[in-house]
Amino acid sequence: MARTLYWIAPVPTPYLDYLWRHVTAAIPSTTVVLKNHASGGHPWKSKMGEGYRTVCADKKGFDWSIVRLAKDRDAFFVFAGWQSYTFITLLSLLRILGRDYIIWTDTPNPVRSGGWLREKLRSAWVRWIFAGARAVLSTGRPGVEGMKRYGAPPDRVASFPFFLDLDAYPTRPADAPAPATIRMVSSGRIIHRVKGHDLAVRALAAALKDTPVDCEYCIAGTGPDEQALIALSKELGVERQVKCLGWTEPDDLRRLMCESHVLVHPSPIADPFPNAVLEAMAAGMVVLGSDVCGSVVDRVEEGVSGFVHKAGDVDGLAEHMRTIFRQHGRLPSMGAAARKTAEAWPVERGVAKIVDLYEGRFPAVH
Numbered sequence: 323m324a325r326t327l328y329w330i331a332p333v334p335t336p337y338l339d340y341l342w343r344h345v346t347a348a349i350p351s352t353t354v355v356l357k358n359h360a361s362g363g364h365p366w367k368s369k370m371g372e373g374y375r376t377v378c379a380d381k382k383g384f385d386w387s388i389v390r391l392a393k394d395r396d397a398f399f400v401f402a403g404w405q406s407y408t409f410i411t412l413l414s415l416l417r418i419l420g421r422d423y424i425i426w427t428d429t430p431n432p433v434r435s436g437g438w439l440r441e442k443l444r445s446a447w448v449r450w451i452f453a454g455a456r457a458v459l460s461t462g463r464p465g466v467e468g469m470k471r472y473g474a475p476p477d478r479v480a481s482f483p484f485f486l487d488l489d490a491y492p493t494r495p496a497d498a499p500a501p502a503t504i505r506m507v508s509s510g511r512i513i514h515r516v517k518g519h520d521l522a523v524r525a526l527a528a529a530l531k532d533t534p535v536d537c538e539y540c541i542a543g544t545g546p547d548e549q550a551l552i553a554l555s556k557e558l559g560v561e562r563q564v565k566c567l568g569w570t571e572p573d574d575l576r577r578l579m580c581e582s583h584v585l586v587h588p589s590p591i592a593d594p595f596p597n598a599v600l601e602a603m604a605a606g607m608v609v610l611g612s613d614v615c616g617s618v619v620d621r622v623e624e625g626v627s628g629f630v631h632k633a634g635d636v637d638g639l640a641e642h643m644r645t646i647f648r649q650h651g652r653l654p655s656m657g658a659a660a661r662k663t664a665e666a667w668p669v670e671r672g673v674a675k676i677v678d679l680y681e682g683r684f685p686a687v688h
Contacts, residue, residue: 324349324350324351325351325394325396325397325398326351326352326353326394326396326397326398327345327349327351327352327353327397327398327399327400327676327680328353328355328391328397328398328399328400329342329345329352329353329354329355329399329400329402330355330399330400330401330402330403330404330409330412330413331354331355331356331357331402331403332356332357332358332402332403332405332406333356333357333358334354334356334370334371334376336368336370336572337484337485337486337597338402339370339371340485340486340487340669341484341485341669341672341673342354342373342374343372343373343374344485344669344670344672344673345374345673345676346373346374346375347373347673348673348676348677349676349677349680352374352375353374353375353376353377354374354375354376354377355376355377355378355379355388355391356376356377356378356379357378357379357405357406357408357409358378358381368571368572368573379406379408379409380408384407384408384411385408388408388409388412389408389411389412389415391412392412392415392416392419392421395421397421397422398422398423398679398680399413399416399421399422399423399424400423400424400426400676401413401423401424401425401426402426402427403427413451414447414451416454417450417451417454420454422456423454423455423456424455424456424457424458424459424679425451425452425455425457425458425459425474426459426460426482427458427459427460427461427465427469428460428461428465428594428595428616445472445473448472448473449472449473452469452472452473452474452475452478453475455474455478456478456679456684457478457479457480457679457684458474458475458478458479458480459479459480459481459482459675460479460480460481460482461481461482461483461484461594461595461616461617461620462481462483462595462616462617462619462620462621463481463619463620464594464595464616464619464620465481465594465595465616466479466480466481478684480675480684482672482675483595483600483617483620483667483672484595484597484600485667485668485669485671485672486597486600486601486604486664486667486669487669488604488664488665488668490576491576491579491580491601491604491605491606491661491664492580493606493658493661494606494654494657494658494661495654495658496654496655496657496658497654497655498654499654500650500651500653500654501583501650501653502536503536503537503538504535504536504537504538504583504584504646504647504650504653505537505538505540505581505582505583505584506522506526506537506538506539506540506582506583506584506585506586506610506643507539507540507541507542507578507579507582507584507585507586507602507607508522508539508540508541508542508543508585508586508587508588508598509541509542509543509570509575509579509585509598509601510542510543510587510596510598511543511544511545512541512543512544512545512546512547512548512551512566513545513546513547514547514550514551515590515591516589516590516591516593517543517545517587517588517589517593518588518589518590518612518634519541519547519551519588520547520550520551520554521588521590521634521636521639522539522586522588522639523539523551523554523555523558523560523564524554524558524636524640525588525636525637525639525640525643526539526560526563526564526640526643527558527559527560528636528637528640529640529641529643529644529647530560530563532644533643533644533647533648535647535650537563537647538563538564538565539560539563539564539565539586540565540567540578540582541564541565541566541567542567542568542570542574542575542578543567543568543569543570544568544569548566551564551566552564552566575601576601576605579601579602579605579607580605580606582605582607583607583608583653583657584607584608584609584610584646584653585598585599585602585607585608585609585610585611585628586610586611586639587599587602587609587610587611587612587615587618588610588611588612588631588633588639589611589612589614589615589633590612590614590633590634591614591633592614593612593614593615593616594616595615595616595617595620596615596616596617596618597617599611599615599617599618599621599622600617600621600664600667602660603621603627603660603661603663603664604661604664605661606657606658606660606661607657607660608627608628608629608646608653608656608657608660609621609622609627609628609629609660610628610629610631610639610642610643610646611628611630611631612630612631612632612633612634612635612639613630613631613632613633614633618630621663621664622660623659623663626656626659627656627657627659627660627663628656628660629642629645629646
């Protein structure tokens, strides 16, 4: 009888749902263990959870039934987060008992606010957990280097990014005519200090002053700074171009991206591996992103599939917008280059790594 693979995660997301279905097809014994069935910050209505088994920890408090999974000597565990005392206890017990587990996490966030002693204790615990793991997987090259700096054994660190259903994004011809109206898109919670939508609006206003074109900037998402963003667009005279679309379901966002040309992702603070960048590249969009976004640094080839600006640099982002406005005939070929990069990361590549680890082989670090 095949041993069980337990995949531990806080909540389901569209990209995790897609991955779990493919992992289960390769390893039928997979069971997904969740902290919650939904995320309050991301109220997806799209149906998830089909094609694999799920177990949800008791929301009321500590769940011993989850911790008791450590009794299974033959089980294999994948931890994609440990945001509950139940999951922390289970992971600690697996380490003590010498059970078989791997860690999957994104680029470490350098900003912590738990106090000096708490951070010291947390760092020591994480290093101890890493030392007992079969492997430590992280999202892209920035994540791999971050895990090494955080104390993960270098010979056990490998890249494992997020994966998309590439077939859901139709390819676009590289020789398509230049668009008459350039549509730029941002996707994410409208929180200026995190996603920097206000920086994008300021850059757009500056770029349009000396490089006027027919364009629109669509923002898919909601958040506490939405009204402030609308007011800013009016103040800067770009209210006609800026459109706040509100909460957007995954299928609707995919359609929007497939009908758009440029993703703007100007996060001013560390954004470990934003999935919006991967979605945009799969849709054949040019990416304008900041240098603190892991997937921007990992995937965007400067001047070929997009442009990378220094975080918080409105002038730099505005200059990149001017470039695509002046050279908008290049958008189809640059978008095709972005799509080619996306095609190098099919879900089968990720599943093969999980199967290797499940069967006792460490995958190549790439």
